[in-house]
Amino acid sequence: MSTLLLKTLREEPADAEVPSHRLLLRAGFIRRAAPGGYTWLPLGKLVLDRVSAVLRDEMTAVGGQEVSFPALLPREPYDVSKRWTEYGDDIFTLQDRRGGDYLLAPTHEEMFTLLVQDMTSSYRDFPLLLFQIQTKYRDEARPRGGLLRGREFLMKDAYSFGLSESDLVDAYAALRAAYQRVFARLGLAHTIVSAMSGAMGGSASEEFLATSEVGEDTFVGCTRCSYAANTEAVVTVPPQALPMAAPALEVHDTPGTPTIASLVDLANARALGGRTDWTAADTLKNVVVTVHRPGADDEVLVIGVPGDREVDLKRLDAALAPATATLFDDFAARPDLVKGYIGPQAVKARYLADPRVAPGTAWLTGANEPGRHAINVVAGRDFAIDGTIEAAEVRAGDPCPACGSGELTIRRGIEIGHIFQLGRRYTDAFRVDVLGVDGKPVRPTMGSYGIGVSRAVAAIAEQHHDERGLLWPDEVAPADVHIVAAGKDGQIAFSLELAETLVGHGVRVLVDDRANLSAGVKFTDAELIGVARTVVVGRRLGEGFVEFRDRRTGERNDVAVTDIPRVIATSLG
Amino acid sequence: MSTLLLKTLREEPADAEVPSHRLLLRAGFIRRAAPGGYTWLPLGKLVLDRVSAVLRDEMTAVGGQEVSFPALLPREPYDVSKRWTEYGDDIFTLQDRRGGDYLLAPTHEEMFTLLVQDMTSSYRDFPLLLFQIQTKYRDEARPRGGLLRGREFLMKDAYSFGLSESDLVDAYAALRAAYQRVFARLGLAHTIVSAMSGAMGGSASEEFLATSEVGEDTFVGCTRCSYAANTEAVVTVPPQALPMAAPALEVHDTPGTPTIASLVDLANARALGGRTDWTAADTLKNVVVTVHRPGADDEVLVIGVPGDREVDLKRLDAALAPATATLFDDFAARPDLVKGYIGPQAVKARYLADPRVAPGTAWLTGANEPGRHAINVVAGRDFAIDGTIEAAEVRAGDPCPACGSGELTIRRGIEIGHIFQLGRRYTDAFRVDVLGVDGKPVRPTMGSYGIGVSRAVAAIAEQHHDERGLLWPDEVAPADVHIVAAGKDGQIAFSLELAETLVGHGVRVLVDDRANLSAGVKFTDAELIGVARTVVVGRRLGEGFVEFRDRRTGERNDVAVTDIPRVIATSLG
Known part of the structure; x- marks a missing residue:
């Protein structure tokens, strides 16, 4: 860390309202570069890449193939889908030197559809699952919460293409399960709720909401059944039609x-x-x-x-x-x-x-x-x-539209994933047809599956922090172990040696070898940065002992130096 | 490959002038999505990621720390550096919904400088080497050659920050050596030439040019000494001043x-x-x-x-x-x-x-x-x-400005890297000062080091292909081995089994398990795609033999099935 581009902040940043934003700034993971645009600093980039790796892994495991589209796209396909107009002010548009209209893509349904039209010709090419992890742009009226709602953000978007409803249902189920694995690995406690599909069109639709007080989405649960829905998607239970029995007006x-x-x-x-x-x-x-x-x-x-x-x-x-x-x-x-x-x-x-x-x-x-x-x-x-029209507010205590006997409860969450059965909106728009088994043309049907990668980092930070700082789940932590050289000279030299040994064992290490800083400052920074395991190289080094701390359990033990690789391996599981 | 998003093209694409562009299209690595904007298909994305991994590896090895800036940036920093105006039509600009001016960054000198200003305060924080692998945008008047000159492209940009000229010279030397390692690993034959530093400002400047007939850059060498320079940087040897001896006008x-x-x-x-x-x-x-x-x-x-x-x-x-x-x-x-x-x-x-x-x-x-x-x-x-002014054409046979006795030769190349001693242009513009060792403020001096990642893929394709298709160097190949199931049923099933075995040995495998295709078509595709090693599962499978082909050496040998993992391991070295 003596060479790491890191400056932790003791004071609360003035413009950050939510804990994840405050802590990611304070711990030196991100910096604001533009309204709704953030720079990833070295520690933040490590976490972001870890999240992307989990996504890539789970997408590949369900047969996903990775592609990557440009962000700057010509207007034409978005005219065909009518989204150039529908998005209105919500997209960034520009003209090139020749006056051609372009947009910074907010999502890529059009491009995935056109690619499949280009690359496939028959039923043999289906089903197909494509994904990308790519930067997206939306001209949000109110960017907020740092990474929670930005104007430039990283997203994993996936689309399934099948030829039948059952293809779509199968893909949807596979992706739904994959998303559950993703969020389990990312340590994100979440609820899957029924959702509206919004401007993207389509029908069956669910959101993965990370439970969080700072979430923008409110969602309901039922006191008796498993019903859960985004507030926007709650369907009001209408009273039975009554006879026109009232007296005259x-x-x-x-x-x-x-x-x-x-x-x-x-x-x-x-x-x-x-x-x-x-x-x-x-x-x-x-x-x-x-x-x-x-x-x-x-x-x-x-x-x-x-x-x-x-x-x-x-x-x-x-x-x-x-x-x-x-x-x-x-x-x-x-x-x-x-x-x-x-x-x-x-x-x-x-x-x-x-x-x-x-x-x-x-x-x-x-x-x-x-x-x-x-x-x-x-x-x-x-x-x-x-x-x-479903426009009236939903209130806790409203009857559950699913079971009818329970009452609704209301919580807040961060939308971290959205899956839905998009259907043929885009294959219709672009008239995509392929040769079917029976020799007749078939129009593919699509599923859409998105995860906000940068937002997921914020959601993890929201769910994994305490008053002292961040506390990353292992799968996404910027390091496995944070070594703190509490004193100088010998302790620093030993810390660097120990780091090298551990790296040789495949352990990812952050070592605080900064001279001229007190042990107290280093401990405070370590807690702020949020690597769960700390090895403190301090006074007992002379006797052959260092201290191993696990912030999740609160345990602190003196461990023989020679035992550290084993202790860490055990702790990493 | 029965499920791979792949469609190889037998015919030459109409709009592709250079071999790399033609072959990357034909072999299904990329597709055009916009003028100067390309979609990476699954095979292409694998290669692109391999190139990025080499860059990340070598940048980290010389102490580089990875960050990532937004692409969409507000105008203000580019006004301070005067580049908003200097770039003119060459950058994409836009306004957001509030009328604020933004650009799609063509490079990020301003942002790196501002970040260092924000994150550092004293000599202890230096020297510093930061890099990112990020999408860049330039509104090129004439995008050409597919990935060779695009309007949206992936770039690795790095900046060194030091406090003295010797810091800068050291960083420059370290990065120069790192670039040589990078291009050796990528299999890119290249010449390092003296260069102009162009719109980015600065002084000492060298380009890495991959030798290629389709390169946009011409560069000179000397028949007698080691002088090499981009044609733009060639300095004319002036004649000695003469006495004014001519008769009157x-x-x-x-x-x-x-x-x-x-x-x-x-x-x-x-x-x-x-x-x-x-x-x-x-x-x-x-x-x-x-x-x-x-x-x-x-x-x-x-x-x-x-x-x-x-x-x-x-x-x-x-x-x-x-x-x-x-x-x-x-x-x-x-x-x-x-x-x-x-x-x-x-x-x-x-x-x-x-x-x-x-x-x-x-x-x-x-x-x-x-x-x-x-x-x-x-x-x-x-x-x-x-x-x-150095505006006259340079010709083969011109005297060498370095040794004076040799003659210049002229070749063409693709600019794959550019390093230069940028100096204090940007730290001056933003008045970046840090505390020096002596307690007085010091202004950091910068080096700038860029590699076009997507262009490197094209350059590799230019240098590594033959009339049958691409032929990737191992380090960047989309797979280590391409298994071709020449026939049906049993051979396909065995190919998939063999692939699984090899994957278990850490070998990256592409397996052509497509039914309904002749062996000839599969061989043609394998050669087009360009994985150097092919295992053909064909007629002799019944006797326990498959054929191992190495396209680089032309060798073809029947190998016992049980021996394949060993043969491949040996071949991979």
Whole structure:
């Protein structure tokens, strides 16, 4: 370490919000080079390469073949797939010296598909599993958490190509199992949840979420069954359709009630409809949003949700993808939309409702006039809906959509892997057909399997640290053993000798041979860097002993110098 | 190979001009994905990774520490170094969603320098050698030769940081030796030549050129001494300054002589100055060019060279770097420049001359009037020069500038490595100072050491192929042995078994287990792919024999099946 490019930081970096980011900076694994772009320092590069090696190993074990595509790609294939437009501002685009349009690929579905079209011709070439470990680019609006969400990041993307649904199901199962092995080796505790497939298209879809308080994804579990899903993918259990039994719609003056809380208070105070048990859940909240559809005009959309729930903008975006939505705010331009008093009875926009707004349900909602609301507004009788939408927030305690009897719990996680049955979206777009067994053309069907490699490093750091620093799982640690020469001269020389011996035994060693530093500083750095095993070459060296510390168990033992290779071999297992 | 993503091509690809490009396409190592951008297929990725491994190995052996920078970088550091402007159209630039300026880094001097500024503070942190193996981008006007000159390519770049000239000289020597080991391992026959350092700045500079007819670089050697230089770096031996002894300048009518050949003919026919032995070498040709200086106005420049030589635009660009030049063609706008009859006597532009145009030399040159030339035009008497420039073509037979007695020979090569003593250009630009031994600040000095990794793959292919296909050196071959199951069923099953046995011995095996293909097709593919050793599992398998072929020696022997592991181990050495 006397020559290692390393500067540990004692103070918390100002711009780092999450533990992994703080510790990776402090321990000298990464440095910020650009907004959402990080430089890998020597220790960080070792960890990154270890993670990549595990991925390569497990992908190869399930028959994956490694390729590598350029990152800078011409526009044309992304026009064919319509993603040039769909991605909008989320991709980096540029023009070359001749004015040709290019992008920095956010993912490579188009290129994998074109490659398979080029390289295959018959059923004999299938099934096929291709992968790459490659740098990806996304112009994230809000890069955050260091490596957790960057604009330039390393990704392992894999695609399976098969000719039948069963090929796809088989590949999906094989990759799902491979991912479980990968994350086990990386030491990443995770939950597999049902997911939306987002802008990439496709159907069956699961995410691997590393459990972490700093994760951007919220996911639900069930108190009774094994159901687990990304919040965006949670399906609301609709009530059974009711008979249209409610009394006729009545409009009431409700001055000064633009909010649900004020409305409920007034409804109970005035005993509207003879009731004094009104709650927010009895009201129908109508939220106006502007839908931005890539390559098309904006659309004003009204969404109806029970008044005790907010619209969850992430769920809304997931439901609308590839379109996105923002809250509508130009009520001056739409006098028909009476802010605070909107009801679905006469709305002049597309109206989508939460599944709880089922036919026959009766609501207290706006009357489309300032200061007036209506009761007994019955879905399917007093208003029509143009469709349902999963946009209402999910709450702990909601009924489980899988078993129906359990309740949902909510946790946070970091998306470290995503697998899904992509199907023929891209083979259709590029009209990829190969000769089938029966001599007729067959269109291959694809599975998509991604792991964020740089993000995985951050996720490991999130799950493997304590107040003193990082604590890497063996499989990805930058070294197997960290030797600390506690004193000077003789101890440093011996440490270097010991390091050489251990390297000869195939052990990866980091040796702190820095002169002019106190043992205390070296111990602090060792704990920050996070190699689990430390050998302290200190005072008892004269008697032939060094200290072996295992930070995971907390054990500290004096060990005879001659015994160290054996002790370390045993510890490494 | 029955599952390998491989499609060999029998026909020559239409758009591939050089052997390496043709063969790498035909043998299924790469595919074009973008102008100057290639996809690495499974076999190609294996070779690329082998080359990278050799580089990593040798860089680590000389104390190099691996880091990895982003490719997408903000403009600011490149403004500080002035390279944002200097590179001009040669870099890809883009804006992010917030309008910030970014580039795809063509090289990372700025980032290495900033990293060292961030991570070091005192003389104890030096010397330091950092490297990365990373994707680079250049918006080449003319990408060519497949991997030889791309717009997205893999590069190993290394920088040494030292505090003294001797640190720099030591690092340079260590890296020079390391590069020789690298290229020996990669099987690349090469010449080390003196070079210009180009847009990267700096002084002492050498290139490693892989000898190849398709190389873009021409370089010279000497028939008597060890001098070798890139043509751009050849220094002209100037004649000794002469006394101003020529008779007075005389202007003659020379109608219809806008070219050197026509002028010489007329001069001899009319016995100008009483001579009939005029040759082109006696004339002074004045070439007008427009100099494009990044971030500045264009300049008209006149260059004087002996009339028997052309201006070499590559040498001119190298001499003017970072500026570039194009031939001037707007003579209508400059009536003072009389096309075909320009002389340096009254030129109203900066005038740079070839070193052969030494003080006292007398020339036949233009008289700056249509149809008139002058003789006895003496440099330093009848005209002044603003400086010398190395822009005239270098020719075989020119005197060697090193020993003076030998003659230059000219060959072509592929630039596979470039090392140079960069000095303090970047540490000056970023004001990097560290604490010196004496307590005073010291400014580190840098060396720069690059190897084009993807280009090296092409260079190896150029040097290692024959009419039948590629023929990889062991160190980079995609496999150690290629097993060909010549027939079906039993032979295929045995081939797979044998492959497994060999893999168990640590041998890397490619096995052609494709059914439905003739032995001939498989042999042709094996030769195209270029693994040196082939084991043919054929007719004599029943007797317990297979055939072992070594394509390098041409040997073919029947070997007992049980003997194969030993024979291969011996062959691998």
